[in-house]
Amino acid sequence: MKILIFGAGVIGTTYAWQLAEAGFDVTLFVRKLRMVRYANSGQAITYSDMRSRQSDHGNTVFRPKVIDNLHSKQTFDLIVVSVRSNQWNDTIPFVAKHSGTADILFLGNIWDELQLANKLLPKGRYFLGYPEMVMGGHLDNGISTYLFGKGYTLIGEPDGKASERTTQFAELLKKAGMQPKIHHRIRDYLCGRYLVSAITPGLLSKAGGARLLAENKTLLKQYILALKEGQKVCRKRGAGKADLFPFNRFFLPRFLLTRMIAAGMGDEMQAAMDTHMKYGEAEKKSQFEKVLKTGRKMKVSMPYWASFEKYMDF
Numbered sequence: 001m002k003i004l005i006f007g008a009g010v011i012g013t014t015y016a017w018q019l020a021e022a023g024f025d026v027t028l029f030v031r032k033l034r035m036v037r038y039a040n041s042g043q044a045i046t047y048s049d050m051r052s053r054q055s056d057h058g059n060t061v062f063r064p065k066v067i068d069n070l071h072s073k074q075t076f077d078l079i080v081v082s083v084r085s086n087q088w089n090d091t092i093p094f095v096a097k098h099s100g101t102a103d104i105l106f107l108g109n110i111w112d113e114l115q116l117a118n119k120l121l122p123k124g125r126y127f128l129g130y131p132e133m134v135m136g137g138h139l140d141n142g143i144s145t146y147l148f149g150k151g152y153t154l155i156g157e158p159d160g161k162a163s164e165r166t167t168q169f170a171e172l173l174k175k176a177g178m179q180p181k182i183h184h185r186i187r188d189y190l191c192g193r194y195l196v197s198a199i200t201p202g203l204l205s206k207a208g209g210a211r212l213l214a215e216n217k218t219l220l221k222q223y224i225l226a227l228k229e230g231q232k233v234c235r236k237r238g239a240g241k242a243d244l245f246p247f248n249r250f251f252l253p254r255f256l257l258t259r260m261i262a263a264g265m266g267d268e269m270q271a272a273m274d275t276h277m278k279y280g281e282a283e284k285k286s287q288f289e290k291v292l293k294t295g296r297k298m299k300v301s302m303p304y305w306a307s308f309e310k311y312m313d314f
Helices: 010-021 032-040 085-098 114-120 164-175 186-207 210-215 217-236 254-263 267-276 281-297
Strands: 002-006 025-029 043-050 056-062 065-067 078-081 103-107 126-131 134-139 142-148 153-156 180-182
Touching: 002 010, 010 025, 010 043, 010 056, 010 126, 010 134, 010 142, 032 065, 043 267, 078 085, 085 114, 085 281, 126 186, 134 267, 142 267, 153 164, 153 186, 164 180, 186 210, 186 217, 186 267, 186 281, 210 217, 210 267, 217 254, 217 281
Parallel strands: 002 025, 002 078, 025 065, 043 142, 078 103, 103 126, 153 180
Antiparallel strands: 043 056, 126 153, 134 142
């Protein structure tokens, strides 16, 4: 299988790196201005790998095959699109026009952009995923990436049905150590995941960092209440119950759920969250505002969600 990774950010680069390390035919799409640097000196990666009992920390240089243009005559079997959530509206038309007959995996935070994909792509051309096990940020000389042992690469068809391509790609991900999990309600999952991604930056900004957040029970309770408001928005948009923490534990007493969230924010997770906060400000603000705007349009009361709005200017 010939794979193109479209999007040379932290997520795209990490998946390209791990798939290439596993011996698969992977090409990375990069901007024209970065073509020479990637081709000659590669991409510096600082990594923390927690997929085994003994965590591995280090530095490496990834020298991928790269292209800076895309046209329909290129013969890729799969194009994995991983871009910032505020770039979908520009990326989807470009990929739709130049992807040829390749299957397309949209990997990442998506809110309402699938309406555009459905207009521009034939039915059945794309499937969906989320890189739950990867987090990171940009450094002056490269990227910093965290690969968590407790987490998955979620993939699934928009209609929830089983398919040969999800099974095939899951096998590739498994060989690359990227912990695949086929999710039959991937759209419901993505709605919940988008809420978490959208509210967390404001939460960290208000707390003053991940460590302080983990210690602030009052703020974690506000987080839970904001997510419950967001969940109402997802339900009104047609999403079902999200099989995703903490949504799948909302039946618990709030004090117990607060403890569980704090317990999940260990040292490595705190470091990853703080690193991730250092880039992509426009994307983070856009995500938060999209949820708030949708909630207001649907007349969902969101006082806890809205209370974080002033902390999104960081």
